Amino acid sequence: MLPDIGDIIELITSIPEKNLNAGLCGTVVHSHSNDIYEIEFTNEKGETMDFLSLHKKYFMVVWKSETKQWIPIAEQTSSLVAGMPDDVARQVLDFARFLSFRYRKTA
Template sequence: MIPSPYDVVVLVKNMPDKGLTKGMIGTVVDVYSTPSLAYEVEFCDQQGRTIFSLALAPERLQYKP
């Protein structure tokens, strides 16, 4: 299944330069189709503050139904 805006996804690889670790849960906020498929994902802390928001390729994410 392809994630849509507001779907929950899981990061599948560490991104230490962004402060993100494998297994972090994020929310899809937008879907881009050009120049290639990518998802704008927002990762938040326990208080709901944004840690990082960035566009990620589908292979960096796992859909969490």
């Protein structure tokens, strides 16, 4: 899913030199060519913590400004798994199967 201006993103990779950890959310404020986006990160007070250009491989979209809706968990999960090496993605799939079996067994 391509980000649009105003979308909320979540870092999927930490950027230690900027003290930005995976899981931190930011807002897309500009789009460049070659899948590069300007992202603004703010604190709880709305103050800008950092503003930087990031390739889309470093984040995933979690909220779409156009629809004003959060991206469903299944789509977020799919986005994360799609960027993993096959052997790691297979482990995630195996774990998801395990959880699915366990959930269906107790439901």
